[in-house]
Amino acid sequence: MKRALLLVLLILLVPVAGAQAHFTTQGYQEIVQDGQTVDYVLGLEEEALYTLADGRDKRAISAYLLPRVRVSSDGEACAGALKGWTPQRRSGEAYLRLVLQYQCASESGPFSVRYAVPNENLARFELGGQEGTFLFDPDNMVLRADDPPGFAHFIEKGVEHIVLGWDHVVFLIVLLLGARGFKDVFKLSAAFTVAHSVTLALALLGVVEIPGEIVEPLIAASIVYVAAAQVLGYQSDKQLWIVFGFGLLHGLGFAGAVTFPGGTPIVSALIGFNIGIELGQALIIGVVFPLLLWTRRYEWSKLANATAGSAAAAIGLFWLSQRVLGG
Incomplete structure (x- = not known):
């Protein structure tokens, strides 16, 4: 007893x-709107991404990321594409700086971003005339630029x-x-x-x-x-x-x-x-x-x-x- x-x-x-x-924040994001275009810079740990995507080429990474990183404007999904990536070092770890780009039908929004990659990622955003930061994690996968959290x-x-x-x-x-x-x-x-x-x-x-x-x-x-x-x-x-x-x-x-x-x-x-x-x-x-x-x-x-x-x-x-x- x-x-x-x-x-x-x-x-x-x-x-x-x-x-x-x-x-522990495993990555970073910069989401910036310019008219109907949204430039989306995403930093992820290299080996973790390759493992999740089950591949190292553009086709495999695009197939993994684009269904999980979505941008919408006025309720309509924006067409996304992976433009490329470059390797970098952050805190001694190998990262990839990925550049995605989304074309939206409406530039006035309201905008939302759904991020379903299983890690935590601090995002800085400029969408629909609003600026701020948002911490994506498995419990908080949706950023709404028009709907700031309440009390x-x-x-x-x-x-x-x-x-x-x-x-x-x-x-x-x-x-x-x-x-x-x-x-x-x-x-x-x-x-x-x-x-x-x-x-x-x-x-x-x-x-x-x-x-x-x-x-x-x-x-x-x-x-x-x-x-x-x-x-x-x-x-x-x-x-x-x-x-x-x-x-x-x-x-x-x-x-x-x-x-x-x-x-x-x-x-x-x-x-x-x-x-x-x-x-x-x-x-x-x-x-x-x-x-x-x-x-x-x-x-x-x-x-x-x-x-x-x-x-x-x-x-x-x-x-x-x-x-x-x-x-």
């Missing part, structure tokens, strides 16, 4: 050591990002491991919330710009620190300030998960996304902390906490090395 309960706790804390903590969409994105962002989840749970009661939980979560709200707002409003290559390794390092402190029993009288500082980092990480298509009310979207993050955070605390309090009635809970903290530190080190070395 004790082993089963310990296993449940570890599963909650450590879903998969090798799982991606964040979605509820950004609440949903905030909940989704913290619940599915394993580095944020692990960091939060490790903080809960060391909390003695609900008063501690309130103080720690308040410090974390205020801090990440500040940097989230500053980053999304363009006041602060720090590359993900710097932020993501530091987020992993924050997990290693809090987990190691938990295992070693280290208590600092500046703990709230430490959590606040790490919260600033996580806020920058949150900012990397949301994009604003043209026409989106930025302040409204920012508030919605932040509300979603808080709802997701409350959900994690509401599920995990009562379970932790229950386990503390048993002697084996000390071993469970130490094991969970050690596992979190190991995962944090794995993510840190992965993000520093680009693995």
Whole structure:
């Protein structure tokens, strides 16, 4: 019975050591309309594309891409063609810069883009007089230039990002491991919330710009620190300030998960996304902390906490090395 309960706790804390903590953008797009013509530049990892297309020639790549990358204007599909591609290097990886072109019957739109290639791809677009960015992923395959996401969409994105962002989840749970009661939980979560709200707002409003290559390794390092402190029993009288500082980092990480298509009310979207993050955070605390309090009635809970903290530190080190070395 004790082993089963310990296993449940570890599963909650450590879903998969090798799982991606964040979605990793595997490509890029530039979609620019000029009259009835839409020029579509698409960057994809070379070997991944060849594998998906089951071939390396223009015919195979066209046959794969064109049914999956579609542009429509005023509800009518635009005729597309693959014009060519050139190899390039990005972050040490071999990419192909593909050039597609679409001819549309209407230049006034409204425009939509459906992207069904199974990867994540950050798109910059200029369509129908609107400009913006959009993150395509398996859950968000359609960009509508005339239909910017609403308030509820950004609440949903905030909940989704913290619940599915394993580095944020692990960091939060490790903080809960060391909390003695609900008063501690309130103080720690308040410090974390205020801090990440500040940097989230500053980053999304363009006041602060720090590359993900710097932020993501530091987020992993924050997990290693809090987990190691938990295992070693280290208590600092500046703990709230430490959590606040790490919260600033996580806020920058949150900012990397949301994009604003043209026409989106930025302040409204920012508030919605932040509300979603808080709802997701409350959900994690509401599920995990009562379970932790229950386990503390048993002697084996000390071993469970130490094991969970050690596992979190190991995962944090794995993510840190992965993000520093680009693995």
